Amino acid sequence: xxxxxxxxxxxxxxxxxxxxxxxxxxxxxxxxxxxxxxxxxxxxxxxxxxxxxxxxxxxxxxxxxxxxxxxxxxxxxxxxxxxxxxxxxxxxxxxxxxxxxxxxxxxxxxx
Numbered sequence: 001x002x003x004x005x006x007x008x009x010x011x012x013x014x015x016x017x018x019x020x021x022x023x024x025x026x027x028x029x030x031x032x033x034x035x036x037x038x039x040x041x042x043x044x045x046x047x048x049x050x051x052x053x054x055x056x057x058x059x060x061x062x063x064x065x066x067x068x069x070x071x072x073x074x075x076x077x078x079x080x081x082x083x084x085x086x087x088x089x090x091x092x093x094x095x096x097x098x099x100x101x102x103x104x105x106x107x108x109x110x111x
Contacts, residue, residue, distance in 0.1 A: 002072065003062055004106045005054035010046050013099040014078045017043035021074040021103070029055055029069045029107065047074065050105045064109055073106040 010017075020043040024032040029051060036048035051071065058064040079100035085093040 001062055001064065002106055002108050003054055003058040003064065003069075004104065005050050005057055006105075007046060007050045007053070007103040009079050010101045010103055011098070012042055012046060012101050014076045014101045016041075017046065017076040017101055017103065020044055020047055021076045024051070024071050024074050027071050029066055029071065032071050043076075046101075046103060047105070050103045051107075054105045054107045058107055058109075068109045069107045070110060071105065072108040073104070075104045077102045077104070 020036075020039065020041060024035060024047060027035070032051055033048055036044040036051070051074075055066050055069065058069055059066060079102045081100065082098035084096040084098060086096050088094050
């Protein structure tokens with residue numbers, strides 16, 4: 001059975017989080033959380049929160065054991081951009097794009 005969790009509008013650029021998500025695919029949940037805890041990247045904290053949310057969904061809604069779960073899929077897609085402007089010389093302005101991400105984690109018990 002598959003269980004999923006989605007974190008939307010996370011304030012990190014998708015490009016910075018995708019490699020961390022790829023590293024967690026196919027791993028048991030305990031190992032994926034351990035990798036996230038020992039990484040110093042901001043993306044690791046956000047992915048860990050999403051994985052823990054998916055585990056909670058599996059335990060409470062689907063009555064599955066966390067020991068049997070694996071990360072089937074972890075994807076990071078682009079969310080909406082916050083558009084801001086930075087003041088420059090001679091009264092000009094430069095655009096700033098503050099990117100957001102939508103993180104999706106799918107767990108499975110391989111049955």
